[in-house]
Amino acid sequence: MTTIDPRDLRQAFGRFMTGVTIVTTVDPQGTPVGFTANSFSSVSLDPPLLLVCPGKFLSTFDHFASCDYFGVSVLAEGQEEVSNTFASFKGDRFARSPYRLAANGVPLIDGAVAQFSCKTRELVDAGDHGILLGQVETYNHRDGPGLGYSNGRYFSIGLERKAFETTQAPTLAGAIIEHEGKVYLEATSEGLRPPQIEIQDQSQLRGLLRSHLATAGYATQLGAAYSVFDSGQAHFVYILASLSEPPSRAGRLTAVPLNALADATFATPSITSMMSRFATESRQGDFSLYLGTAETGDVHRFSERT
Template identity: 40%
Template sequence: MSEIDPRALRNAFGTFMTGVTVVTAQDADGHPIGFTANSFTSVSLDPPLVLVCLANSSSNYTAFEQARGFAVNVLAEDQKDVSNSFARPVEDRFAAVEWRKGPEGSPVFEGVSAWFDCSMHNRVEAGDHLILIGRVEAFETSPAPGLGYARGAYVTAAAEAEALSQGAKLIVSALIEHEGKVLLMGNDQGKLTLPETCVGKEGASAALARLIAETGVAAEPGFIYSVFEDEAREHQHISFLCQSAGGTPAKGVFTPLTQSTLMDIADAAVCTMLERFASESRMGNFGVYYGNQTRGQVRAVGTGGSSS
């Protein structure tokens, strides 16, 4: 088993908004088992540890308590049916998804935002839950945006954008990241900007998809990273944090966020946002900004949660 790259793992942890995951393992007879969880928590990068919580009342309690490891599958926003199947007493939950054994042996799903295949590091009894701490032995990520869940309903990036765009003069930008670099474009004044576009009758999600397609890179909308009112230009600005699978951009260049690069950013509010992104990328701990172009607050994207 090859060693885990801490930087790549940190980026994987930080990029995916707290959302719906399915935790899987094999029982004593080698049969796949799994349950839907609200989220999982990154515990440590050295060694690479994550944890999930399993209710003592779960029918899978004994099997997971005795398992040699588990996998965490971060569902994509088009996998609501998978979430529902693993949250209910379905006879064959795994019929709802394409899966295979991961490098460490636990089931990992196709089409997810990410999966983390773990060996069992520790088990801790905590009240009415069992805490499972796993050591990440292998992981894989994709540009697919994750499926969120809040206040009893599923939340997707597209739904968030449409809700925010109602009745607003809206500009959407894409903060597209690949291997620690951000896609930046030049403007007529020789300054740098993020890819951005005005939203018309097509709606925010369609405008964002068009914007990403015009860059020529393989990327999909991630979570909303910043929302602010630009009072000077009288519009609302929404920026999405997106992961790119790479490729040569048709427009712009993937650029490291050095101090000299930041000094060349045309918009002061976007410069401040990119400074925050550079700092949060180093820590692997992201937040969402709400406010105007000069002041606001950053709400942490939490990674806590439990399952039943």
């Protein structure tokens, strides 16, 4: 039997895209307790059953292992801070996140896209976690995208969709390729810029960008959209990328160390500000998505799991 590296297995599990939930109950004193969980699954419609997997490492594991009732709140897009609070804040998590008590006394988080109040059916022992199976007693849900989670990062379906809406042709699609502390950039007479191509059909954006880069000698994996803006002449979409193998020797891109990005000359002011944001965020391991025009826009934050 091959030995399994738990860190690598965790990464493999992390490739499964999930939503994010907050699982809640009350301790014997009636104080609300809760934790962030992406191990939620629907199980059965008749009877109505769901499950979540609390880890034995949780400070509140015993309360979940012995609770009669628990709640599950499915977080909405934009509730990253609630998720971070219930994953790592050590003080009163509920003081930071508005909630209300359901009929059987379990706290449910406000703003969620779905809330389930459950009666505990069974706790199955499962390695370093338990499988908490609950029978749904009451629930509610509303329209709107849920918060997504994949590869240790949050993502938002709503924002990704917006990023790829055809607002203007032509679209210039670029890749911010980072590999071993260096960013691979194209030198032009105006200055450096991420390698980019002009495309007509946005639905082909990722495929065309990846094959353009492969032809240039860079086998890439494309990640989340990083910056989306209109300059007046064109619609720009920049995507985070990593190399799936070291660059071939024929590659023409210039490898600039992350700590030298601040001194580099870029082709346009928008690329300069995007690359300076990239330099700061890659130091912090905390990426966000910029949506707007070349001058103004919003930054949507997607923190990495801590």
